[in-house]
Amino acid sequence: MQAAVLTINGKQYRFTAPPDQRLLWILRETLGLTGTKYGCGEGQCGACTVLIEGKPVRSCLTTLSAAVGKQIVTIEGLERDGALHPVQQAFLQEEALQCGYCTSGMILSAVALLNRKPNPTDDDITGAMNGNICRCGTYPRIVAAIRQAAQGKSKGSAA
């Protein structure tokens, strides 16, 4: 166990944890940020996706030491002044979810894509999202939500 500091959603969190503890469990169990989900622990499903320095990473495979000193964004950090992020808003409007368990990871993968490519092609969307599994099969709506967010049609706080 060692003392550590992580910067998550612009806020500093101090806690103790083993250095090779995975970020997912620190977020969920140590810090209570449960919006990030466990789906497989093997980097295969994308439910645990968070942004580190703007890039989508699998928090289930990311060690604490690899996350120290970096800017981490989780689903809890997307809203601004109580308003949903445009991608969250687009998911809501397209109802791009059923059980919702994959949704946090989907939204963060989509946010990373749109930050990198504001007008993604269909291939861009498939390429960026293919690591995220939606077992309920809402893929058509997720694609539609990403397109909608890209076109700036969804109401929400600025990206």
Add this chain to the structure above:
Amino acid sequence: MNPMDLELTRELKQHEINGDLHWFALDRREFVRLFGGGLLVCACVRGLPAQESGRARTTHELPKDLAAWLHIGEDGQVTILTGKVEMGQNIRTSLAQQVAEELHVSVESISLTMGDTDLVPWDAGTFGSRTTPTMGPQLREMAATAREMLLAMAARQWQIDASTLVAEDGRISDPKTKRSLSYGELTRGQKLVKIVEGDPTLTPATEWKVAGQPAHKVDGTAFVSGRHQYTSDLRRPGMLYGKILRPPGFRAKLVSFDDSAAKAISGVTVVHDGDFIGVTAPDLWSGDQALSKLKAQWNVPPQISEREMFDYFRKNADADKSELESPEVSGSVSKAMASAEIKLAQTYTVAYIQHAPLEPRAAVAEWQGEKLTVWTGTQRPFAVRDELAATFRIPTEQVRVMVPDTGSAYGGKHTGDAAVEAARLAKAAGKPVKLVWTREEEFTWAYFRPSGVIDVKSGALRDGTVTAWEYHNYNSGPAAIGTPYNIANKLIQFHPVDAPLRQGSYRGLAATANHFARESHMDELAHAAGMDPLQFRLKNTANDRLRAVYNAVAEKAGWGKQKSGAGHGFGVAGGIEKGGYVATIAEVEVDSKHSLRVVRVVEAFECGAVVNPNGLQNQIEGSIIMGLGGALSEAIHFENGRILNPHFAEYRVPRFQHLPQIDVVLVDRKDLPSAGAGETPIVGVAPAVANAIFAATGERLRAMPLRAGETS
């Protein structure tokens, strides 16, 4: 037994899971701690309690008093109580729409308390597409009754005739005097006391204003914001984390066990009860450490492997005669076969597959004195309550099960496996325990969708009339085993087997397997008769609703406008199940290396009066995509009691890259009662794809998952 109960009993039988994961001896000291040292009676007869306490009891009288189902607060907020649970099928929204319709309030003013066994009326569970046809009308009746009571209450207060008053938007108003009272002002938060008798008049679907309209998920914001708390997100004061030591194979017996290194870790408790071994720890890290330090030797007995299972099914069918249902017989198959001009006999198989819900099984268990409270993601909260009561030998009244809206199930979460394990650990630790299964546990220890072998023998005339149909399903199940086609001579039978894997329900039960076999075989017959596969089906059915979805899907897909061949093909399949009518057309491309791509899926679906077109569309699209998984890639591989591919890396589920163009046609029949829709839209996908592959390549694939090039 009345017909409804009989139907439920039959349905439940197909959902029975063969075997519990655990049976606990328990420990006298723990009983003493729980019950304060009073008289201890322990009926330790293995296997009996779980079967007798809850699961066999399938029917309960539903309460007729309004207050059991519906409450109106002083602020006008309406609370609905139901034993159904939400796991993505969106009934929290569709049931609210139906209540809003009858009670004349906004959807926003309704909240549903779901799946809390202390608060809601008993319910068999959320399965079998039963919520819409049964819970919908149940709640509509309660809401309509409440509306009439509110009208009467206002009439009494104003001393006028209730028939002159109007119930609208949560208020009773008097159009003459313009005075009005909100529902909250009328009830003042008091119970609405009324025994509902007879059948209250319900608003016909043709007059619906709220139901029947596309509605958004009522609490969608909680999900897109990450705020919704699934079972696995819960935390209780003093809560510990649980981990289970799994044996290396099924039916394993513990030979030796050493927990000294694990117990040495600070805060860790090791729980050992029979063949059950688990740990509790103050944090997950210590729990994982402790688990890795447990030393156990197991004896895994030799058992049936995947490569021999189909042979095993045939040779071991019908061992338990009490399980045997009488076959469906009409006419004489042998006579019809003798005079048939076209004769076919083929065998179809389906693999064992796993539901793989993205939220693995999870539970938080907490003992307070003699009372056990468990939060868990299950489709059957009352059955899990009974399972817990039986396992721990306590009255059901002392067990409360609560089901937070769950990260999907697809028929896979009928049992209380994680709940039982968490409760066992919590009992030993004396503190609340959270247990979340790993993905590998989920792929291995959750029950499976049954594999099966299906033999079909058929005869037809050259004009395309099917005259004989003999059908035997081994192990996969009897759901949708019949045929919607008019065939005079039939013999149809399900043959149960003592299965090699722990198997149970799945989205649509065996309807997927039976549709795959039947609709593939119908396609083979059509080609043998030289007929268009769609025309062949229409020729053999007079069912108007089935014909309507076939015609609707054909029109949407442009069936027949483009010819199949040269690696590009179209296939059709359809059927009737659980009150829903479905027809599916798939378009595929197969290249010279047998690489297969599903280009487009078009599906027409009819389930009576549509309650929420938005939610229905989502369910159908999801079913199609899940159906593609079973059709093309999903299969559990196992050998001698071990699962060989318990990871998403090896068990391939549909991803974005596999997404075809999907077109859905909703056939809305406002003149017919609403049926459920969570399952039936999946059944036509695999046969439509298989039939399209044949049209594209001439290769007939008769095994799910389909592998192009396999037979060449």
